[in-house]
Amino acid sequence: MSRTLYDKLWESHVVREEADGTALLYIDRHLVHEVTSPQAFEGLKLAGRKPWRIGSVVATADHNTPTTGWERGLAGIEDPIARLQVDTLTANIKEYGAKVYFPFLDKRQGIVHVIGPEQGATLPGMTVVCGDSHTSTHGAFGCLAHGIGTSEVEHVLATQTLVTKKMKNMRVTVEGTLGRGVTAKDVALAVIGRIGTAGGTGSAVEFAGSAVRSLTMEGRMTLCNMAIEAGARAGMVAVDDTTIQYLKGRTFSPSGPEWDQAVATWKVLTSDPDAKFDREVKLDAHDIAPQITWGTSPEMVVAVQDHVPDPDKEKDPTKREGMERALIYMGLKPRTPMQDIFLDKVFIGSCTNSRIEDLRAAAAVAKGRKVAPNIKVAMVVPGSGLVKAQAEKEGLDKVFRDSGFEWREPGCSMCLAMNADRIEPGERCASTSNRNFEGRQGAGGRTHLVSPAMAAAAAIAGHFVDVRSWR
Amino acid sequence: MLNGLVAPLDRANVDTDAVIPKQFLKSIKRTGYGENMFDAWRYLDIGQPGMDNSKRPLNPDFVLNQPRYKGAEILLARKNFGCGSSREHAPWALQQYGFKCVIAPSFGDIFFINSFKNGFLPVVLAESEVDSLFYDCALPGFRLVVDLDRQTVSTTDGSKSYKFEVDPSSRHLLLNGLDEIGVTLRHADEIRAFEARRQAQFPWLFR
Numbered sequence: 072m073s074r075t076l077y078d079k080l081w082e083s084h085v086v087r088e089e090a091d092g093t094a095l096l097y098i099d100r101h102l103v104h105e106v107t108s109p110q111a112f113e114g115l116k117l118a119g120r121k122p123w124r125i126g127s128v129v130a131t132a133d134h135n136t137p138t139t140g141w142e143r144g145l146a147g148i149e150d151p152i153a154r155l156q157v158d159t160l161t162a163n164i165k166e167y168g169a170k171v172y173f174p175f176l177d178k179r180q181g182i183v184h185v186i187g188p189e190q191g192a193t194l195p196g197m198t199v200v201c202g203d204s205h206t207s208t209h210g211a212f213g214c215l216a217h218g219i220g221t222s223e224v225e226h227v228l229a230t231q232t233l234v235t236k237k238m239k240n241m242r243v244t245v246e247g248t249l250g251r252g253v254t255a256k257d258v259a260l261a262v263i264g265r266i267g268t269a270g271g272t273g274s275a276v277e278f279a280g281s282a283v284r285s286l287t288m289e290g291r292m293t294l295c296n297m298a299i300e301a302g303a304r305a306g307m308v309a310v311d312d313t314t315i316q317y318l319k320g321r322t323f324s325p326s327g328p329e330w331d332q333a334v335a336t337w338k339v340l341t342s343d344p345d346a347k348f349d350r351e352v353k354l355d356a357h358d359i360a361p362q363i364t365w366g367t368s369p370e371m372v373v374a375v376q377d378h379v380p381d382p383d384k385e386k387d388p389t390k391r392e393g394m395e396r397a398l399i400y401m402g403l404k405p406r407t408p409m410q411d412i413f414l415d416k417v418f419i420g421s422c423t424n425s426r427i428e429d430l431r432a433a434a435a436v437a438k439g440r441k442v443a444p445n446i447k448v449a450m451v452v453p454g455s456g457l458v459k460a461q462a463e464k465e466g467l468d469k470v471f472r473d474s475g476f477e478w479r480e481p482g483c484s485m486c487l488a489m490n491a492d493r494i495e496p497g498e499r500c501a502s503t504s505n506r507n508f509e510g511r512q513g514a515g516g517r518t519h520l521v522s523p524a525m526a527a528a529a530a531i532a533g534h535f536v537d538v539r540s541w542r
Numbered sequence: 543m544l545n546g547l548v549a550p551l552d553r554a555n556v557d558t559d560a561v562i563p564k565q566f567l568k569s570i571k572r573t574g575y576g577e578n579m580f581d582a583w584r585y586l587d588i589g590q591p592g593m594d595n596s597k598r599p600l601n602p603d604f605v606l607n608q609p610r611y612k613g614a615e616i617l618l619a620r621k622n623f624g625c626g627s628s629r630e631h632a633p634w635a636l637q638q639y640g641f642k643c644v645i646a647p648s649f650g651d652i653f654f655i656n657s658f659k660n661g662f663l664p665v666v667l668a669e670s671e672v673d674s675l676f677y678d679c680a681l682p683g684f685r686l687v688v689d690l691d692r693q694t695v696s697t698t699d700g701s702k703s704y705k706f707e708v709d710p711s712s713r714h715l716l717l718n719g720l721d722e723i724g725v726t727l728r729h730a731d732e733i734r735a736f737e738a739r740r741q742a743q744f745p746w747l748f749r
């Protein structure tokens with residue numbers, strides 16, 4: 072029987088299966104961060120249980136940590152509640168252990184979905200879970216990776232398994248060559264625009280096609296990262312040479328004779344040519360332009376040359392009301408050209424777009440230019456300490472600083488604004504993150520999701536511009 | 543069986559950021575989220591942890607602030623409820639506010655699972671059925687009977703009754719409030735054997 076990549080990953084991890092399809096799925100890698108783990112460790116403690124295999128745990132503090140003031144050490148976390156949460160993670164790891172922990176201030180600390188792959192702690196064929204919905208990112212490596220809740224974090228800690236059911240198979244194929252200035256982020260947003268934020272619900276989505284295969288690992292991570300914004304818990308891309316090249320020589324990648332052995336097992340991690348999918352969606356790469364969201368859900372997205380849509384043209388009443396509400400929240404009028412929208416802030420960062428390739432793309436646009444005077448803050452937040460170090464080695468920090476961008480310490484930062492980085496009520500922000508929900512980047516804040524190059528160009532122009540016409 | 547007052551939340555794609563905003567996720571506890579459920583919609587000021595919520599100005603336009611929905615135990619919602627973030631704080635907040643069940647045409651996958659793990663019941667009904675319940679909800683004091691045994695949602699007079707699906711293991715979890723970890727650990731030998739095979743085959747995953 073022909074099998075999809077997801078079928079293969081699923082079947083190779085089933086410990087047992089009940090008659091109703093509920094299965095115990097073995098978990099290879101468990102990523103842990105400060106926000107969704109304290110109650111799980113507490114549960115473990117209360118029940119007098121021990122973690123099953125502490126060697127599966129890779130932990131870091133990223134959501135709450137500040138992006139400035141690191142020279143002040145732990146005192147740099149000014150918010151006492153956030154500080155307690157970070158301290159609690161450290162205490163829990165100290166008590167129970169981990170394969171590796173990158174605490175606040177560590178040179179390798181960073182966003183959990185950036186450091187896993189960067190360290191080679193995410194490997195093809197693995198099941199990867201984390202108490203975070205963007206765990207789908209790791210599927211870029213041909214693994215089954217998805218977000219879980221805190222009860223499940225506790226369950227995985229205690230049993231190394233997850234009680235779960237098989238999802239449906241869905242494939243999104245993008246054929247062709249992406250145009251200049253069109254990135255993985257634009258593909259992700261275009262897919263969500265097409266299928267909606269619930270389009271992938273209940274499915275594991277495999278991204279395929281020549282446009283996807285030609286993406287770098289950074290690009291594939293961006294794409295899989297946004298699978299959850301299309302409703303799919305898991306996104307994935309089949310293993311190929313790009314995957315293998317990326318992993319070679321990483322800290323936790325296999326080495327020596329084991330490397331060849333591992334590579335041999337990774338190469339089969341693709342869908343069989345005649346495998347059946349429950350749902351197929353096809354996009355032509357030529358049709359994808361740089362994307363900008365205009366509303367409060369990632370599906371509220373248009374191409375850069377388009378206008379803010381008109382709710383009067385929408386027939387579905389629930390949808391129309393949703394559009395009207397979003398326009399009020401966003402302070403936008405129907406039919407406004409997207410490029411006439413002026414901004415207050417720009418955020419380049421998050422687990423979607425904070426890797427070295429993203430920073431290079433943004434720096435290439437910013438180089439030798441100045442951030443527009445109407446932009447109050449334009450900040451670049453690298454995804455990890457290692458990304459930051461690499462960028463500094465290439466002089467990108469200088470490019471950004473000279474242009475008037477702030478160059479920050481790594482972390483989730485303004486993606487979810489749990490730390491001090493946020494947009495104020497009514498402010499408008501071009502953001503490379505993944506969610507434009509009401510209040511996501513700060514209560515009353517207005518978020519437009521874009522690619523790193525589009526964000527950088529918007530910072531320079533003060534309003535949205537089409538990077539394709541950028542010289 | 544639950545016979546509860548129904549409160550309607552008439553918008554699609556309600557995300558878990560809206561259910562419980564990020565600033566309340568700094569807590570390391572499992573409780574204390576009810577008062578900040580839908581915080582940004584419910585209050586006129588910007589909420590912060592540690593505030594005395596009883597002194598904050600309520601948003602009179604937010605549906606759940608209407609006196610007629612006080613004590614509501616069933617939330618009626620639109621499609622893709624609970625999409626977005628995996629935060630389990632979302633079902634915790636709904637439950638701690640007093641809801642026992644949420645009815646919608648579809649849910650975010652992670653929210654759906656998280657709800658069961660906390661004995662909070664997400665019910666999927668057809669879009670047309672949810673539509674008709676929204677219509678009925680205009681009636682003051684509109685209640686519904688949710689019967690997990692028979693897997694039905696019915697009006698109190700029995701004039702309408704809709705069937706819903708729950709898989710047997712989730713149902714068991716809800717009815718018996720089992721310690722799921724304890725149940726899984728009954729299979730510890732099987733997990734250990736699986737792990738040993740896996741380690742022999744893919745030793746680099748265990749370094």
Ligand code: SF4
Pocket residue numbers: 134182183184203205421422423482483484486487504505
């Ligand atoms: S960067 Fe944003 S989306 Fe990614 S893990 Fe952090 S908070 Fe979540």
